[in-house]
Amino acid sequence: MHRKKSKRIYYFQFIFVIFSAFLTGYILNISQTKSFEQTNLYLFQAYVVQYLITVLILVLLYLAMYAIINRFFYASAVYYVFFSIYAVANLLKMKYRSEPILPTDLLFLTNTKELLTMVTFRVVLLVILAIILIVAIFVSLEKIFSVELLRFKPITRIVLICLGIVSIGSFYNVNEEGSVINKVMTASGYSNFTPNISMTASVSGPLLTFLGNMHVKVMDEPSGYSEASMNKLVKKYRTVADQINQDRPNKDLNKQTLIFVLSESFANPDRVPNVKMNQDASPNINNIKSNNTSGLMLSSGYGGGTANMEYMAFTGLAFNQFSRSLQSPYTQLVIKQKHPVNIVNNFENATALHPYYSNFYSRDTVYPKLGFQTFKSIDSKGRLALKHKSKLETSEYVSDEASYEDTLNQVNQNKSGQFISLVTMQNHMPYNVMYSDNQFIYKGHAASIPQQVANYAKGINYTDQATQDFLDKIDQVDKPITVVWYGDHLPGLYDKNSLYKYNVVEHETDYFIYSNKYALEHNYGTQKIDDNTAVTDPNGFIPLALKQMKQKVTPYYALLTRVQEELPAMAKNSYGKSESLYVNLDSKEISFKQLTKKQKQLIHDYKLVQYDLTAGKNYSKPYINK
Template sequence: MVYILVYNAIGKILLSVMLTSCSFIILGIVNYFKSMFRGEPLYPSDFTQIGHMQSVIPMVMDYFSLKNILIGIISIVVFAFVVFTIRKHIKSIKIHIGMRIVLICTSLFMVYAFSNYPNTFVNKLFVKGGVYFPLWNQNMNYGQNGLVLGFLSNLDTTVIQEPEKYSKENMLQIANDIKKQYGVNVSEQKKAEKPNIIFLMSEAFWDPTKLTNLSFSEDPVPNLHHYIENFPGGQTIAPTFGGNTANTEFEALTSYSMSLLMPGSIPYQQAVTGQKEIPSIASELKKQGYYASAIHAFDRSFYKRDTVYNVFGFDNFNAEDTMKHKELAGDNVSDLSMSKEIIDELNKRKQPTFIHAVTMQNHFPYNPGRFEENQIEVNGLTEDASKAELEIYTEGVRRSDEALKYLIDQLDELERPTLLVFFGDHLPVLGTNKAIYKEAGYIENEETVSERLSMAETPLLMYANFDIPNDNLGLVSPMYFSNLVFDYAGLNKSPFYQFLSGLYKEIPVLRDELKVDKNGEEIKDLTKKQKEMLEQYKMIQYDLLVGKQYSKDILFK
């Protein structure tokens, strides 16, 4: 279909073959490398990040050997030579202009029909042919249907489907029901002084000692382990692996769940900037007298953060170009620099401050020579390359752990009470196709719920320089950070966050199609109450993220 369309549009057989073939080959190569590094296929939504390719390409170029690059160049040259050699032996086919118009229109119709298959006759053809799209498992989807059909099944870039019962009347009813049930319990200010609140999302931060079949010459994260023993701690269940940092951030700041969005969605790129304002923990705290500041040790335009943070209600955004402290650790701004930046931001004003900080130090790839010295030796891996890569990553984590201690030591010196939420955004990419995790015996094939959760668990710490209960948080989705923070900080909670606290008690983890309790057990049969709350939550998320925000004024009073 695509070839016929291109051929009739330009009228050149060989040129049409070259254009269509090269396009599909490029898509296949990009899909291969994304699957190899990230463990997930190429989505149409990935093209929303094409403007940042100049930042992404240097991160992965070291994985492309000179040999592979030369093979690619030679292949292109040979292909072009063959095409132009046989060109003179192919007779020109002349098609009447009227027939070309008919073929173009037919091709366009067929491309549309397949691209929009859920709403066309093609859907019936797929059903009769036994074609099934398991959208909850995209690797299976692409594996059994191929790149083209897998890609087409995700072509609808709608971030979230409109619920059937979505209307102003129903949203006002839901909002008022929640206000009636939870609004009467809106907590009073419990602390004499409102504490500073810090979200510190650490790039690819994970505890490598969870690879229990390996041995480490010393504990790479002794400070983290000490703090988690004495303060609330657990495991964040990140909605992503190896990348798409902004999706974990989206959950943490908005309290909305990626599990309710379409597979492959990047809401920062596709949805958030479509609204003038979206309620977030930043805007909620501002109503209580806070100053809201965001810090990111990289390009401010990445994932449209410069616009997104405005929509979320932040007062200020410091990126790498405006940070005062930006000493490097390897190729990126160090986590120690971020700790210093946070302290400087807290000292700028007397009012309580909310800081959302995003680090970059441990970003993939973990290449030889990244650090001048690797302090920790890892044993138990059979491949030398795996050992070298894991030791480099472990050195980065060790430095992050030291930066965490520096930050907490400085927080202890502050007069104002301060609450820190420290968490990793996702697990690191270690080896191609998660090779190091498999070599270490951490996972086999990710077909069990336990293994799927293991590849999503990153450390979670809630530290305070004032007394808070030492709770074992277990497994927690980032969407629940805000309601936990309001409780520990002793702050007022609007009806939405009261409702969220109720949902947290029922279903503390939402990831993809999974509902999981804090101990990692799948909740297979939802109770009537859980189903009702989840349905209300879905309606609210749609309304606030891409809808008319009918419920906002009621839920966030």
């Protein structure tokens, strides 16, 4: 009798594991699509095989947890808590960044306290209560049924743990054409190379997308890559550099100060479809743009991806030309490189300022590799500590006004020139700060939470005034200074707008390049460059800055100059058939086929150099930036 009852319980346990796997796979997909209708279509009609593969992996992971703990309901508690947190995290990332959880996001777990500040208290409370409830239920069940539940023998435990590990580890080379797992997944309809990582996660599920991005291939090798071809390219662009330099009087960058200001989430809401504000939130910056080199910057992110834009601005390399599995160059590429080629290399003194925690996006590791001698963050101590940390009302983040004051302090640290990077935080999500005197009113149907758009508008209005004050003070400094100022991406507020329909406009932010009075009066600056500036990309900032500063270029910067002048702006695409989004000066998307033969050759040159400097043999590295 007892034996029969035990078998029935064993069957129940096995059925419960399978049911849990189906339920978890379904919930994860809901966290991705936020639509029962769409999830049902994907999982039960269009992509059934991929759903079943997800379920199989979840079953093996469940059994592996069971084998490790060897207590069924304790293992169930771990399983449900883990995947509940995963689903909530994926839902939130989709809401704010339109991207699923990826392996690179795990690095943020070292900043748990800081991550929690980006989530509302209500969400945190609900998650905690759910975890307590789950744990309480399963612990109670374990105490009630513990004696009758299945316990594995050591050999069985080892086998189940190994199967769990294999279910994850087999995806290491899923993107390698010809591998067994690649053939199996391709036959199932899975592809990790759709233009939009969110689209991949919607049809294949967040779990398969996560596993498919564990191993990163930096970049596909362009045709014709060899040491001989790279030597030819260095010679080719040395000649181009000689031509450009005939009209550039300044030889030594160290005589000038170049400041890159990445203004967190800055993008004028007046350009966003279905948004109406009662007044302009950035009149000063609009005026600055009208009188100086300026335009729109094509971003490769929406609601996030700050460090990716920062990487492109520093290196001049195009994010869209990397492999789809390379989602974060800082954390997946730069931390493995030695002295990567970038603008910082050209200065004897370089300082990075970021009024937030230093290990976000591994900046504390990345910045020294890029060549920064000094990095000041909110957790820096002693002489590296930021002197200004004031915040706006109830905001969690240091104000732009305070960040600009620290930047001005750094400007005055050196009598000669230097490179300074400032990455601000004031307008970072979430947009819950209720300013006491907010004159902005949002009218429209682009956002689910209208008040947050009004809060955001007030925040960028503070940025608008602080930026004008900063430039006024820069004008009082008696040495040549040029400022490259740009918003990195739109805030993740306009969730009712279709990114498919408004793909270009919702990836366009504001930028300007400003040379101070001293630079203009002493032939170290140009006030306004109009050629090919209406729409650019972050990789275009180095050549534009050097042109603005009348600075001679290296062969590498000659290549970037030609790319900026002769090619449309480019970004990693969010929708459509192409992985690369090309946008002309009228903010209209164009296809690769529409490019001229000369433009296509220039892109090929660009890809060869990018591959050589990141994934290749570095044949050109010793020569191309000198």
